[in-house]
Amino acid sequence: MGEKNGLTGGDEIDMASDGHRDQSPERRKKEERRRREREEAQALVRGDVNRPEERTSKNKEREKSEERWLKDDDDGTPWYETLGGGKKVGSSDKSYDPSKALFLDTAGDRDIVRYGATTSHSAPRYYRDGNNRVMGWNEGIRVVYSRDRTQKGIELAPKGRPYVPRYNKHIRSATSHIYRILLPPSSDRQLDYDTSFVAFDSRPKRLEEPDLPSYRSITHQDLPDEGKGGEYELVEDAIGSFATAEQEVRKKTVDMERRLKEQPGDEDAWIEYSTLHLQLSPEAERVPGIDPTRLATTKAQAEVTLSILSRALNATPENGYSISLHLAYIRSAEKIWPGRKVTERWKNVLRELGQASDRRPGLEEGMMKLWLGYIEWREGQGFGKGDGEGSGGGVDEVVDVYVECIERLNNGMGGDALAREENLVYLFLRACLFMKQAGYQERALAAFQALMEITFFKPDHLRHQPHPSQREAWFASVTLTFEEFWDSEAPRIGEPGSMGWRNTPANTPSPPSVPRDPLVYKSEDPYERWLETELRAETLFARPGRATDLDDELEDDPFHIVVFSDLSPFLFPIFSPEVRLQLIYAFLTFLGLPFTPPGVPSASPANADPHLQWLLAANQSARMSFWPPKPSVKRIHWQTVAGEPMDPERPLSISSPFSCPVKNWAQTRSTLFAKSTGSGAWFRDLERIDLEGVDVEVVREVFRIMGPLVPDPGFTLAGFAVEAALSPKNAIKAAKSILSQDRTNLLLWDGYARLERQRGNASTARTVYITALQAAKQERGEREKTEDEMDLWAGWAEMEFEEGDKKRCLDVVVMAAGIGEDRISLGQYESSTPSPLSLLKTRQYYHRLAPTGSALLLSSLLTYLVDGIDTTCDALLDISSAHPTSSSECEEALQLLSQIMFRHATLTPSMPAYLSRQVLERALGAFPNNTALLSLYMYGELHNRVYGRVQRLIGEMTAESSGNAEGKGVVGYLWAVWAEAVAAHRTFWDAGGGGAERVRMALDKGVNSSR
Known part of the structure; x- marks a missing residue:
């Protein structure tokens, strides 16, 4: 049978009678193998490890094959250097070499760092000694390797067989007692680099507790194996106590609960308590580009805040009338409630607190905050969301809210008369800006024209100030008389031929209509044509129309002609001179000019108010200046120098610090007439690009008619700056025309000289200064110098300093102190070096002089020219510290110091960078x-190739929880956007580059900010 099947006799297989295979030998082998395994297992359990193990021939052959090519020892030599060098076990020398007992593993296991455990794909190049035995354990227990050993740690099994769960025990990792340590930031960042180690603050070690139990001890003593181990105690003794953020919030929550239980009427504590849970929500959870109000976490956080604030309002009867608690409650509700429900809540709170303001003193003064919050809601997220009473909402409804608030203030809400008038001007400006941006430009401009005419150009018989009890009747008669003037359609303020209400004769014709060329469309698409028509109308027909206008383009616009009934709700009387001046500058802001009243610092609430910062929205060129210019040549990724390839030199991302389109600083005559480029350049308040979209004719008429009525010469100088931005040549003509009528005004002479210097005519400007000072000296005689004359001297000295002529500048400073000033009366003035005695007398003179802006400039220049930049820095910092923080005097001193340091760095490149950095960081702390x-x-850090501080500054400007976040406002975000674009100019225009994404992140933070 074996031959028939091709098998030899040794290959015969026993077959049963039925033709199937006889499996009895295999069954006997399996039973024998199981018996041996049971005996071996029982021997292991009994601990009989000395019994000789029985090995089958198959196992012996396998072990011999494994040990055939083993080396005597592994010295760490790479495998590719030992190919063919292996030798038989029997042929190796069995002598013991102590130097080879240990070796350095040069390969190592890289994955253990990446994954935290070993992996079977990168096993070490050595083997365990003792055939996988475990020291201290039973000899029969061996270490095994399974597929899951990276998750389960070391696995043990009898004789190294596959993993058996009953033979394994979970052993806690040796590092399981280690906790995450959060070190509090140290205020002392000084580090001694000479020491060989960094020492931690340590505490005295605890006294060791006795091993024997103390039966008198009341407190529980932790056993050595309980709680935190010894290593933890060593770490705690080394670094002291620590707490996580959650523990800090939990502790503060307990303290606040205890405090509020004792003082339930503490409104600030309730508001702080309602925001504690927000400290545990990281900003990283918000995805850029997604409205945070749509996130589930925002809704959950708002519900927790509402629950706490609801408890606060019901805690005491007084809390129910707290304006701050109601504001916090409604602003949290705005995130999750429907719009109509929020509007209804606003109206209910305004009605109830308004009725209670008569009975509760002090409540009426805080109602303005409540009204401003309601207005912000109606023109923001609540726009178009009525209260469910059938009104759909929109522009008209928001205007009605403004009118209602103005009427309440006009009727006496707000307490103090001066504060009430300031609030009225602020609300009026916001209402007009809202109407202008909503498309009702004619009504907005007409409202300003009417209020300016009533305030400054009333007829003589209506100019008296009535008794407080008769003001309502008096103002009613004023508006009734003014209605006749308005309906006559005579020229009004800002229009050609306007002379003011009281100076306009009866039957004065209305201004003639200006012929305009017909519109030539650039597109055939009807929607694009509609857009072209609207843009043209927005530019050409922004002034209020007349009934005599017969322009075909205005036939379909019913709002172009503004009747008096559209204006009368916005009118109110103003009696305070300070508020009248604020109204004038509010009109300039409405027209698009960035001028502020004198003495207003950059940190004022008006400069940080996003509702008043609208100039960029109407100026496309200014918006485009935020972005870096597109590169005209292809960027080189590498270059060769002396045959060696290397990275190319990166050009500076900013050529000068004066190109920022966001302008917010202390306005002085230095910034009003500054040069934009060249030597002596500085930050300029108004440039030609800033006048895009501004009706220049209206602006000129306003300066012409209001100039004689404003006592501050700075208003006239602002008119000079407008003309200089449009045409420097025309500005010179306008200045000469005004000076011909007011030749004794020294500040106007200073403005004229600055115009000449702005054009680059320094010699002409010097002649103007000398001529004006000669006339001033002749007029005053032997009397003391006036403040205006000192301003003239300061302007001359500043010009010489900016031109880089230190010798002439020092001479002018000395002559301003009255020492040798007769030399300017000579035919030809020549500068000379002052003597030490003259310098001493000059110091004494400025020390006695009253602290004014001109005296500060002259004394600072004297200190700089004589003592150096370090002494000047210390002196101006001391002067700024003497004034209140965030005051205009403090800001002018710091801004002057930064100007002197910038000029010094330009002329002396070796000036240490840390000097200007320290000054600017201190100044930004007060005026962020x-x-x-x-x-x-930013210019200084980028010029020194230090990018980390710039990124840190940008992060602080856009951080929601940064210091003085409310003072930064929208200005800080706008500057951060420009700074990000400038810093990322290399990749800003690249497809997929990171520069545009950084700018997009800054814009996202600004849009979703709560400031």
């Missing part, structure tokens, strides 16, 4: 939204 200081800081 001064864009001049911000730009100087």
